[in-house]
Amino acid sequence: MEMLSGAEMVVRSLQDEGIEHIFGYPGGSVLDIYDAIFQSDKIEHYLVRHEQAAVHMADAYSRSTGKVGCVLVTAGPGATNCITGIATAYMDSIPLVVLSGQVPTFWIGDDAFQETDMIGVSRPVVKHSFSCRTAEEIPIAIKKAFYIASTGRPGPVVIDLPKDVQNPLNKFPYEYPESVSLRSYNPTLSGHKGQIKRAVTALTSAKKPVLYVGGGAIIANASEQVLALAEKLNLPVTNTLMGLGAFPGEHKQFIGMLGMHGTYEANKSMHNADLIFACGARFDDRVTNNVEKFCPNAKIMHIDIDPTSISKNIHADLPIVGSVEVVLQQMLDLMEETKATNDSESINAWWDQINEWRAKDCLAYKTSDTHIKPQQVIECLYKVTKGDAIVTSDVGQHQMVAAQYYPFKEPRQWINSGGAGTMGFGLPAAMGCKIAHPDRPVVCVTGDGSIQMNIQELSTCMQYNIPVVILLLNNRSLGMVKQWQKMFYGGRQSHSYMDSVPDFVKLSEAYNHIGIKVDTIDELEPALVRAFELKERVVFVDVAIDPEEHVYPMQVKFGSMEDMYLSKTERTDA
Amino acid sequence: MRSIISVLLENEAGALARVVGLFAQRSYNIESLTVSPTNDVTLSRMTITTEVDCKATLEQMMKQLHKLVDVLRVSELTEGAHVERELLLLKVRTTNAETRQEVKRTCDIYRGQIVDITQSLYTIQLTGSGSKLDAFVATMDETSEIVEVVRSGVCGIARGDKALRG
Ligand SMILES: Cc1ncc(C[n+]2csc(CCOP(=O)(O)OP(=O)(O)O)c2C)c(N)n1
Numbered sequence: 001m002e003m004l005s006g007a008e009m010v011v012r013s014l015q016d017e018g019i020e021h022i023f024g025y026p027g028g029s030v031l032d033i034y035d036a037i038f039q040s041d042k043i044e045h046y047l048v049r050h051e052q053a054a055v056h057m058a059d060a061y062s063r064s065t066g067k068v069g070c071v072l073v074t075a076g077p078g079a080t081n082c083i084t085g086i087a088t089a090y091m092d093s094i095p096l097v098v099l100s101g102q103v104p105t106f107w108i109g110d111d112a113f114q115e116t117d118m119i120g121v122s123r124p125v126v127k128h129s130f131s132c133r134t135a136e137e138i139p140i141a142i143k144k145a146f147y148i149a150s151t152g153r154p155g156p157v158v159i160d161l162p163k164d165v166q167n168p169l170n171k172f173p174y175e176y177p178e179s180v181s182l183r184s185y186n187p188t189l190s191g192h193k194g195q196i197k198r199a200v201t202a203l204t205s206a207k208k209p210v211l212y213v214g215g216g217a218i219i220a221n222a223s224e225q226v227l228a229l230a231e232k233l234n235l236p237v238t239n240t241l242m243g244l245g246a247f248p249g250e251h252k253q254f255i256g257m258l259g260m261h262g263t264y265e266a267n268k269s270m271h272n273a274d275l276i277f278a279c280g281a282r283f284d285d286r287v288t289n290n291v292e293k294f295c296p297n298a299k300i301m302h303i304d305i306d307p308t309s310i311s312k313n314i315h316a317d318l319p320i321v322g323s324v325e326v327v328l329q330q331m332l333d334l335m336e337e338t339k340a341t342n343d344s345e346s347i348n349a350w351w352d353q354i355n356e357w358r359a360k361d362c363l364a365y366k367t368s369d370t371h372i373k374p375q376q377v378i379e380c381l382y383k384v385t386k387g388d389a390i391v392t393s394d395v396g397q398h399q400m401v402a403a404q405y406y407p408f409k410e411p412r413q414w415i416n417s418g419g420a421g422t423m424g425f426g427l428p429a430a431m432g433c434k435i436a437h438p439d440r441p442v443v444c445v446t447g448d449g450s451i452q453m454n455i456q457e458l459s460t461c462m463q464y465n466i467p468v469v470i471l472l473l474n475n476r477s478l479g480m481v482k483q484w485q486k487m488f489y490g491g492r493q494s495h496s497y498m499d500s501v502p503d504f505v506k507l508s509e510a511y512n513h514i515g516i517k518v519d520t521i522d523e524l525e526p527a528l529v530r531a532f533e534l535k536e537r538v539v540f541v542d543v544a545i546d547p548e549e550h551v552y553p554m555q556v557k558f559g560s561m562e563d564m565y566l567s568k569t570e571r572t573d574a
Numbered sequence: 575m576r577s578i579i580s581v582l583l584e585n586e587a588g589a590l591a592r593v594v595g596l597f598a599q600r601s602y603n604i605e606s607l608t609v610s611p612t613n614d615v616t617l618s619r620m621t622i623t624t625e626v627d628c629k630a631t632l633e634q635m636m637k638q639l640h641k642l643v644d645v646l647r648v649s650e651l652t653e654g655a656h657v658e659r660e661l662l663l664l665k666v667r668t669t670n671a672e673t674r675q676e677v678k679r680t681c682d683i684y685r686g687q688i689v690d691i692t693q694s695l696y697t698i699q700l701t702g703s704g705s706k707l708d709a710f711v712a713t714m715d716e717t718s719e720i721v722e723v724v725r726s727g728v729c730g731i732a733r734g735d736k737a738l739r740g
């Protein structure tokens with residue numbers, strides 16, 4: 001059998017797992033692994049400028065491909081710098097394996113230099129973790145980590161690797177396990193037969209059904225089934241912020257995103273539905289608004305691979321544990337077999353009602369002669385990219401506007417931190433997507449606050465030539481915070497105003513990238529056209545937008561789903 | 575409502591911390607928790623007693639426990655017939671022969687055992703349900719001076735055919 005050191009085993013195991021890209025940052029306790037990487041020609045390593053960005057890159061690499069993202073960092077600060085990234089992935093169920101160095105086993109517990117209990121620090125934000133105390137454990141730990149990260153409800157897994165375990169001088173027999181099974185971990189994929197039957201009956205007899213589709217449908221690659229089911233029964237479909245793209249944004253049955261900044265028609269349809277069919281969505285508070293007032297007449301049907309998501313916030317009348325893809329396929333097969341269908345007359349009447357709500361045109365906005373509106377920027381982006389770009393975003397108003405005004409055609413096209421709402425996600429995420437899809441246009445829609453949380457990655461872009469477009473909706477403020485302060489804090493703008501936004505054009509140029517400043521609407525489209533024509537370069541487009549613009553619709557706090565502000569002066573009837 | 579949850583989990587480093595972390599993180603209450611390896615040394619058996627406000631919370635708690643990668647089985651005991659036992663070790667000071675006699679008598683009534691003595695101290699061992707132990711401690715408090723109390727927390731098992739196995 002082949003003899004390898006612990007450090008070599010790490011690299012070989014990753015290779016045998018099929019890993020091609022890894023994101024990281026070296027340091028004392030992982031130098032042996034870095035030396036092994038140096039000698040491997042199979043794994044491409046990207047050196048970031050901050051470990052948090054490495055995790056976001058791996059995370060978005062995973063979101064845009066479905067593969068597991070992989071990160072390598074050193075002990076102590078290297079490891080703790082990953083926590084925000086790991087928490088971000090955890091909240092959105094993204095499969096990651098994070099390898100972190102550790103002080104030698106014989107120093108653990110002695111407060112050695114750069115000793116941090118990474119297993120302990122990361123525990124609440126990982127799906128699972130391993131600490132390897134001998135080199136022989138490494139291959140099986142890595143195999144298990146990838147298996148756990150990518151199956152069931154995916155999530156990040158941390159592997160702690162003490163330095164002595166990596167020692168290049170000690171060689172051990174190496175074999176990478178073909179497969180792995182864990183007696184305590186067996187995710188359910190297919191739905192209970194009886195429940196499938198009941199679900200078909202409930203769905204086909206509903207008069208006002210809504211298909212409520214979340215990120216789980218994307219993770220499960222269930223778009224095909226969602227589309228088939230929706231079209232077969234002529235169901236209205238709404239997507240969560242995480243589910244955008246799971247159902248085509250321009251499909252006539254798409255009624256928009258739902259929730260806090262969802263469309264009028266999506267929130268109205270939910271509230272007035274008689275059946276809500278949740279597919280890989282988890283009734284997050286940003287969706288339900290006040291749970292006491294949530295959809296009073298709806299029967300709730302819920303597919304989720306994670307039993308804890310079912311009946312956690314909203315009681316499910318018809319729970320189905322399983323993968324969205326498998327369960328929907330089971331339902332489709334049964335419907336095919338039994339020729340089950342719904343009553344088109346009542347569905348048409350439901351559509352008449354929905355179309356009335358649609359006619360309100362809740363995303364219409366007023367343009368101005370003096371200012372560029374953020375909505376115009378996203379609409380222009382859509383036009384210039386023909387709706388084909390992978391769009392990542394940061395967190396704030398720009399994120400919501402991107403979600404509302406860029407109809408995503410397909411899954412894995414919209415990459416954002418939905419559960420954690422992590423500012424600083426957008427740029428490294430765009431880089432991770434571009435590495436995975438070098439031939440596709442990738443754009444990061446960002447804000448002046450968010451972009452400065454990981455702006456150092458412009459340097460990584462320079463080193464590896466990762467040509468992403470950065471589209472900054474510059475409102476010279478922490479717009480979303482300011483919006484809340486205007487609406488709920490008597491307009492007191494406590495620390496939501498940035499007094500010294502840098503010159504982003506010069507900053508981009510300092511990193512040898514191209515910066516374009518856009519101050520008027522006439523400059524917008526040419527600037528974006530140019531940005532996407534410069535395929536080999538990072539282009540930073542800094543668009544000065546109206547700093548007073550708010551995001552609407554917006555649900556009224558403590559209200560039901562259908563209680564919304566529709567503009568600064570308009571609100572639905574209470 | 576009071577619940578007793580039995581958990582069968584991998585006997586591995588970090589498994590206990592994950593369970594305790596889960597309870598802290600989701601602000602579930604733990605009244606007592608006992609854990610030790612089973613006849614199969616690769617498995618640990620845990621008994622958790624907890625107070626929950628409703629059935630839905632209990633269900634969520636059990637689902638969350640089951641979601642932990644190390645956990646094989648989870649079951650609730652109070653819903654069915656079960657046996658629960660707790661061990662008490664109690665050290666009391668007895669200054670004269672009269673109290674010593676009284677302590678011995680109470681101990682016999684409760685079917686406790688004196689497991690250690692010095693000139694002025696008795697150490698008593700008693701098993702039973704939590705309420706029996708409470709009553710015993712209260713009685714001892716009246717008859718003598720309690721120096722130290724240690725309780726194991728509840729251990730539980732279902733009656734009859736039901737079994738929690740790997
Ligand atoms: C790391 C982090 N810190 C703070 C917040 C709270 N927060 C949410 S949106 C926002 C403002 C974002 O400002 P900017 O990036 O300029 O976006 P805008 O809303 O102006 O479009 C803040 C501070 C957050 N989501 N993430």
Ligand SMILES: [Mg+2]
Nearest residue numbers: 447448477479
């Ligand atoms: Mg801003």
